[in-house]
Amino acid sequence: MLISKMNLSDFGKRFQAYSGITHLMDDLAEGMAQPGVIMLGGGNPASIPEVEAVFNRVIDRLHRSGKLVATLANYDAPQGKAIFLETLAEFFRQHYGWKISSRNIALTHGSQSAFFILFNSFAGKSGATRKRVLIPLVPEYIGYCDVGIEEDLLVSQQARIRHLDDGFFKYQVDFDNLQVDDSVGLICVSRPTNPSGNVLTDAECQHLDRIAASHNVPLLIDNAYGTPFPNIIFNEVNPFWNDNCIVCMSLSKLGLPGARTGIVIANEEVIRYFANMTAITSLAPAGIGAEIVTQLIHDEALLPLCHDLIQPFYRQRSELAVKLLREAIGDSRFHIHKPEGSMFLWLWFEGLGIGTGELYQRLKRNGLLVVPGKYFFPGQANNADVHAESCVRMNYVQSEQDLAKGIETLAQELKRCW
Numbered sequence: 100m101l102i103s104k105m106n107l108s109d110f111g112k113r114f115q116a117y118s119g120i121t122h123l124m125d126d127l128a129e130g131m132a133q134p135g136v137i138m139l140g141g142g143n144p145a146s147i148p149e150v151e152a153v154f155n156r157v158i159d160r161l162h163r164s165g166k167l168v169a170t171l172a173n174y175d176a177p178q179g180k181a182i183f184l185e186t187l188a189e190f191f192r193q194h195y196g197w198k199i200s201s202r203n204i205a206l207t208h209g210s211q212s213a214f215f216i217l218f219n220s221f222a223g224k225s226g227a228t229r230k231r232v233l234i235p236l237v238p239e240y241i242g243y244c245d246v247g248i249e250e251d252l253l254v255s256q257q258a259r260i261r262h263l264d265d266g267f268f269k270y271q272v273d274f275d276n277l278q279v280d281d282s283v284g285l286i287c288v289s290r291p292t293n294p295s296g297n298v299l300t301d302a303e304c305q306h307l308d309r310i311a312a313s314h315n316v317p318l319l320i321d322n323a324y325g326t327p328f329p330n331i332i333f334n335e336v337n338p339f340w341n342d343n344c345i346v347c348m349s350l351s352k353l354g355l356p357g358a359r360t361g362i363v364i365a366n367e368e369v370i371r372y373f374a375n376m377t378a379i380t381s382l383a384p385a386g387i388g389a390e391i392v393t394q395l396i397h398d399e400a401l402l403p404l405c406h407d408l409i410q411p412f413y414r415q416r417s418e419l420a421v422k423l424l425r426e427a428i429g430d431s432r433f434h435i436h437k438p439e440g441s442m443f444l445w446l447w448f449e450g451l452g453i454g455t456g457e458l459y460q461r462l463k464r465n466g467l468l469v470v471p472g473k474y475f476f477p478g479q480a481n482n483a484d485v486h487a488e489s490c491v492r493m494n495y496v497q498s499e500q501d502l503a504k505g506i507e508t509l510a511q512e513l514k515r516c517w
Contacts, residue, residue, distance in 0.1 A: 110248060113248060113249075113250070114245075135466055136466050136467075136468060137466055137467045137468065137497065137501045137504060137505040137508070138468055138494065138497055138501075139467060139468060139469050139493045139494045139495070139497060139501075139502070139505045140468035140469050140470045140492075140493075140494060141468070141470075141494060142293070142442065142443075142494065143356065143494075143496075144329075144351065144352050144353075144354050144356060144442065144496065145354075145412060145413070145416070145442065145496035147354065147408060147409065147412050149408050150354050150404065150408050150409060151354065153395075153400065153404055153408075154354065154355070154391065157391050157394045157395065158391065160394065161390060161391070161394065166390060167387075167390070170386045170387055170390045171386075171387065173386075174382065174383045175206075175383045175384065175386045175389075176374070176383060177374040177375070177377040177378035177382065177383050177384075178204075178205045178206070178370065178373075178374040178377070179204070179205055179206030179207075179383075179384050179386075179389060180206065180386045180389040180390065180393070181201065182393055183206070183386075183389035183390070183392065183393045184201035184204045184205075184206075185201045186393050186396050186397065187201075187204055187362070187392075187396070188200050188201045188203065188204060190396050190401075191338075191340075191364075194327065194402075195327070195337075195338050197338075197340055199340075199364065202367045202370060202371075203364055203365060203366065203367060203370055204362065204363070204364050204370065205362075205363045205365075205370045205373045205374050205377070206360060206361065206362060206363075206384040206385075206389060207360075207361040207362075207363060207373075207377060207384050208359045208360075208361065208381060208384055208385060209349065209351065209359045209360065209361045210242075210321065210323050210347050210348075210349045210351070210361040211242050211246075211361075212361065212381075213347050213361045213363050213373075214242065214243060214246050214321075214347070215246045216373060216376050216377075216380075217285070217319060217345065217347075217363075217373075218232050218243070218246050218247060218252060218253075218285065218287075219246070219247060219248050219249075219252070220372070220376075221284040221285035221316070221317060222247070222252050222284040222285055223247070223248060223249050223252060223284075224249065228281075229282070230282060230283065230284025230285070231251070231252060231253060231254045231282055231283060231284060231478075232247075232252055232253050232254070232283075232284065232285045232286075232287055232478075233253075233254055233255070233256075233279060233283045233285070233286045233287070233478075234253060234254070234255035234256070234286075234287055234288070234477060234478050235255070235256050235272050235277055235286060235288060235307060236255075236256060236258045236270060236271075236272045236273075236288065236292070236297070236299075237255045237256070237257060237258060237475065237476045237477065237478070237479060238258075238270075238292075238294055238295055238445070238472065238475035238476055238487070238490070239255065239288075239289060239292060239293075239294075239475060239476075239477055240289050240292070240293045240294070240321065240475070241293075241294070241470070241474045241475055243287065243477045244474065244477040253477045253478035254282075254283075254478045255476070255477055255478030255479055256272070256273055256276065256277050256278070257273065257479070258270035258271060258272065258273060259271045259272070259273045262434075263437060266425075266431075266433065266434050266435060267434070267435055267436070267437045268434050268435075268436060268437065268447065269297065269436065269437045270292075270295055270297045270436065271303075272299070272303055272306075272307070274306060277310070279310055279314055280314075281314075283314060283316055284316055285316055285317055285319055286307060286310070286311045286316060286317070286318050286319065287318075287319040287321065288304075288307065288318075288319070288320055288321065289320070289321035289322075289323065289324075290304070290320055290321070290322060290325050290336075290339075291324045291325060291331070291332055291439055291440030291441040292441065293323070293324065293441050293443060293492075294441075294443050294445050294470070294472075294475050294492035295436040295441075295443075295445035296417075296436055296437070296438045296439050296440050296441045296443060296444065296445060297436065297437075297439060298332060298333075298334045298336060298439040298440050299336075300334075300336065301336055301337055301339065304318075304320070304339045305339075308339075308341065308343065308344060311343060311344075312343050317343055317344065317345050317365075317369070318343060318344045318345070319344075319345045319346075319347065320339060320340075320344060320345070320346050320347070321347050322338075322346050322347060322348045322349075323347070323348065323349040323351065323352055324352050324440055324441045324442070325338070325348075325440070326338050327401075327402060327405065328348070328353055328401060328402070328404075328405045329352045329353040329354070329405055329409050329410075330405035330406060330409060330410045331352060331409065331410060331413045331440055331441055331442060332410070332439070332440035333410075333414055333417070333438065333439050333440055334439050334440065340364055342366045343366075344365070345363065345364070345365040345369060346362075346363075346364040346365075347361060347362065347363055347364075348361070348362040348364070349361050349362065350362075350388040350391075350392060352442070353392075353404075353405070353409070354409070355388050355391065358385060358387050358388030358391070359385055359388070360384065360385060360387075360388030360389060360392075361384075413442060413496070416495050416496060416502075417438045417444070417495055418438075419495075419499065419502065420444055420493070420495035420502055420506070421435060421438065421444070423502060423503055423506045424444070424446070424506055427506050427507055427509070427510035428506075428509075428510045428513060430513070430517060432448060432449040432450050432517065433446070433447070433448055433449075433513070434446075434447040434448075434449070435447070442494060442495065442496050443492050443493060443494055443495065444492075444493045444495055445472075445490060445491075445492055445493075446490060446491050446492075446493055447486075447489055447490045448489050448490070448491075448513060448516075448517075449489060450517070451488075451489055451513075451516050451517070452516050452517070453516055454471075454473070454488040455471040455472050455473060455488055455489065455490060455491050456471045456473060456488070458471070458491065458512065458516065459471045459491070461512055462508065462509065462512055465508050465512065466508070467505045467508045467509065469491045469492065469493050469509070470491060470492040470493075471491060472486075472487050472488065472489065472490030472491055472492065473487045473488055475487070475490075475492065493505075493509075
């Protein structure tokens with residue numbers, strides 16, 4: 100039956116539209132199925148042989164001990180695998196002094212499902228009032244845009260743009276113009292930010308936390324790429340959490356996206372509620388990712404894996420991508436957001452003459468996939484402004500050969516546009 104013929108509820112109608120995140124995931128699947136397509140668009144983590152060898156050793160040990168089959172053959176509790184919750188709480192107490200227990204942690208089927216629950220729980224209609232999620236800096240993660248059960252669940256603040264040397268620039272929270280009032284139910288940031296790789300400083304996190312606490316709303320930090328794991332972050336910053344803060348983490352960018360394991364760290368009241376929502380919507384989260392990382396923590400191998408293997412790989416590949424871009428695109432109208440983390444570069448083309456949606460289609464016809472910038476401005480009344488339509492997100496984790504070829508394709512198309 101075609102979806103246009105289905106008798107959908109308001110909920111169904113809300114989610115039938117083709118979204119930016121659907122576009123991204125469709126391109127990821129399509130590109131992987133077509134030989135020769137250069138995948139500089141999607142967010143699949145890099146294939147790092149040394150990291151995969153670590154996972155293989157752990158999985159082999161779990162298999163030989165019988166824990167692998169036991170994990171796959173049994174449900175965990177809605178909050179997640181108990182041994183992992185206890186191990187992770189001890190990890191944060193020992194290494195970072197966080198005053199948490201297993202009652203402060205819940206697992207979910209990846210971070211995206213966590214955002215769906217949290218956004219719609221703290222924002223939306225409640226009696227006669229209506230709350231919204233405030234994003235204090237855009238561009239931001241494409242996956243936030245369409246998770247609201249209600250339309251216009253998000254509101255956001257344009258970033259300040261600071262120009263740096265060598266054609267770099269950086270987004271910063273415009274605290275002077277940040278509007279927080281009684282209509283805000285949740286403040287959300289990612290650190291590092293997908294798509295730009297921007298990293299909020301410790302001082303900026305503390306400032307946002309004070310603002311959130313003063314309005315009695317939580318601060319949600321999306322830490323999918325951040326410290327301490329997977330540590331795809333190039334600045335010296337500290338993990339941030341307190342009782343009014345919700346930290347969402349993931350095992351995907353550690354190299355286990357197929358395990359679909361997200362981690363929510365919050366106060367006990369939020370975690371009890373979250374576990375109840377998981378039981379209602381999906382019974383229990385998957386356990387295999389939690390079992391693998393439990394072993395890594397017990398072996399004291401998790402931090403070395405991140406600091407000695409994962410972070411250096413991404414830093415080196417990021418520096419290579421910047422070098423190739425500079426060599427291929429010698430135009431003063433080309434700017435790169437300062438790479439501070441994540442697995443993407445955010446590219447700004449001033450005076451392009453076309454929108455990046457059209458640029459995307461031209462590149463796709465030439466076998467190159469990137470992601471148009473227009474999708475990364477959630478909560479803007481006019482999300483197709485000049486700046487949004489002048490930027491693209493580029494994944495830099497493919498092979499060096501594909502990276503060089505893709506950048507050359509991009510450079511040639513930019514010359515035609517300019």
